[in-house]
Amino acid sequence: MARQEKSLEEMYAGLVLEEEDEGGIVVANTEIVEQRQSYVLIGKFLTEKNINFQAMQNIMATLWRPKEGMKVHDIGGLRYSFVFFHKMDVQKVLEGGPWSFEQATLVLHQLVTREDPSAVKLQDVEMWVQVYDIPRGLLSENILRSVDNLVGKFIRMDTNALDGVWKPYARIRVMINVEKPLKRRLKIKREGDSWNWVNFKYERLGTFCFVCGILGHSERDCNIINENPDKVVDKAYGVWLRAPSKNATKSNAGARWLRTTSDGSSSWMR
Numbered sequence: 001m002a003r004q005e006k007s008l009e010e011m012y013a014g015l016v017l018e019e020e021d022e023g024g025i026v027v028a029n030t031e032i033v034e035q036r037q038s039y040v041l042i043g044k045f046l047t048e049k050n051i052n053f054q055a056m057q058n059i060m061a062t063l064w065r066p067k068e069g070m071k072v073h074d075i076g077g078l079r080y081s082f083v084f085f086h087k088m089d090v091q092k093v094l095e096g097g098p099w100s101f102e103q104a105t106l107v108l109h110q111l112v113t114r115e116d117p118s119a120v121k122l123q124d125v126e127m128w129v130q131v132y133d134i135p136r137g138l139l140s141e142n143i144l145r146s147v148d149n150l151v152g153k154f155i156r157m158d159t160n161a162l163d164g165v166w167k168p169y170a171r172i173r174v175m176i177n178v179e180k181p182l183k184r185r186l187k188i189k190r191e192g193d194s195w196n197w198v199n200f201k202y203e204r205l206g207t208f209c210f211v212c213g214i215l216g217h218s219e220r221d222c223n224i225i226n227e228n229p230d231k232v233v234d235k236a237y238g239v240w241l242r243a244p245s246k247n248a249t250k251s252n253a254g255a256r257w258l259r260t261t262s263d264g265s266s267s268w269m270r
Helices: 002-022 054-064 085-094 141-151 225-226 254-256
Strands: 042-047 070-076 079-084 097-100 104-110 124-132 153-159 169-177 185-188 197-203
Touching: 002 254, 042 085, 054 070, 054 097, 079 085, 079 141, 085 104, 104 124, 124 141, 141 153, 141 169, 141 185
Parallel strands: none
Antiparallel strands: 042 079, 042 104, 070 079, 097 104, 124 169, 124 197, 153 169, 185 197
16 A cells, blocks of 8 residues: 555656646746846955955945945855946946955956856956066057057057157056966067067056966965975066055945945845
């Protein structure tokens, strides 16, 4: 009898599964509610350390100072949403980077309609690169564009370098893949002449490895060091890649720009 009851249970379970397979809801396009995703940035910090959320949101709000305020929410997977309420506030953040918290570089992506915040790729950062030691007579827009494309994807250049007044370096803005080593220098020469080294410094450069040159960790956490514990590993990179930066702001100064919920927390309800 017990064997027969088990068989009936299995048959009933099969019928339930068939009903589930036949069901479903078809949503008309007119019923789809679009969120204001054009004002949402998804980001992650290149660090293996825990992020103090309260301090982080205050620091970022202080740096960005959005006219219409902002909300910050931890959406999981080491990702955060930064919600703005005006187009100009978003543009200011995207064009003013790179940004960082406690030397951890922030990788940002502007969310577009129907994108999944947990699935978007976060691997590119815009940076200003200072280009030093360009030989006299070789400083031109075309040459700077060529340099730019070797360092990263060209975005724009600081035209002040071409105003005829000598400066120690030129500035170019590039999109850098944070999963690849930073470029330290490149060779350049006139036709028929000898090679010269052009050297780079990165503005607002966060934590990076002096061994592998990749952002997000120091040499003590580098796989190359861990895989060669008994060997002396050369450090091909150094602090000289970092251009001078401005002083940090106080951790609680950003509260005036943060929009809060009824319980006092800054959040984004998806």
